[in-house]
Amino acid sequence: QKEVEQNSGPLSVPEGAIASLNCTYSDRGSQSFFWYRQYSGKSPELIMFIYSNGDKEDGRFTAQLNKASQYVSLLIRDSQPSDSATYLCAVNLGRGSTLGRLYFGRGTQLTVWP
Amino acid sequence: SQTIHQWPATLVQPVGSPLSLECTVEGTSNPNLYWYRQAAGRGLQLLFYSVGIGQISSEVPQNLSASRPQDRQFILSSKKLLLSDSGFYLCAWSVGGNTEAFFGQGTRLTVV
Numbered sequence: 024q025k026e027v028e029q030n031s032g033p034l035s036v037p038e039g040a041i042a043s044l045n046c047t048y049s050d051r052g053s054q055s056f057f058w059y060r061q062y063s064g065k066s067p068e069l070i071m072f073i074y075s076n077g078d079k080e081d082g083r084f085t086a087q088l089n090k091a092s093q094y095v096s097l098l099i100r101d102s103q104p105s106d107s108a109t110y111l112c113a114v115n116l117g118r119g120s121t122l123g124r125l126y127f128g129r130g131t132q133l134t135v136w137p
Numbered sequence: 138s139q140t141i142h143q144w145p146a147t148l149v150q151p152v153g154s155p156l157s158l159e160c161t162v163e164g165t166s167n168p169n170l171y172w173y174r175q176a177a178g179r180g181l182q183l184l185f186y187s188v189g190i191g192q193i194s195s196e197v198p199q200n201l202s203a204s205r206p207q208d209r210q211f212i213l214s215s216k217k218l219l220l221s222d223s224g225f226y227l228c229a230w231s232v233g234g235n236t237e238a239f240f241g242q243g244t245r246l247t248v249v
Contacts, residue, residue, distance in 0.1 A: 027180075055237075066241060069239065124171075124194075127173075127181035
């Protein structure tokens, strides 16, 4: 099993604050990285993906990748109560026999309170 | 546009009974297909992965099996369910080797 670790949480922030979610991965050869949001009882939905070192912004969401440190994060600006969910980090090794396989962390539960 | 169908949404089965969960994808050809399980308090665990018809890779030894009889159909089966098979089963698809996966609505299985 490929190791993908997330800060365990739960994380609680007030409305309008920045929520910071972190993820580390063990396989240095990992190629692509994804953040999913999962509401209770529902299936995960993709928020963002990032392939290259640096930042990638999409609306209120910013993904940050540092391959040297094997670290990927998600920042949610201007957090809203509707952002309350479990956030899953996923890693795709993208090579060889494991090409295309997606491995997930356990998730971080985020609560945004009004 | 691509869609993924997974059924049933919920299932309660007795220990020792068989299982068959089906997943179909529409709007794409030759997708990669996945079965994941999410047990209570645990993360998404990759169970099976398929890159084509009849090609199945198993990630972990378990009481389950998978088959891909058609390009866009993926089936998860068990001959005899165990209590530990309870969980939220998710089918997903992707295209290419390095891309995101999209999930079906999931099946919540309770083995009693």
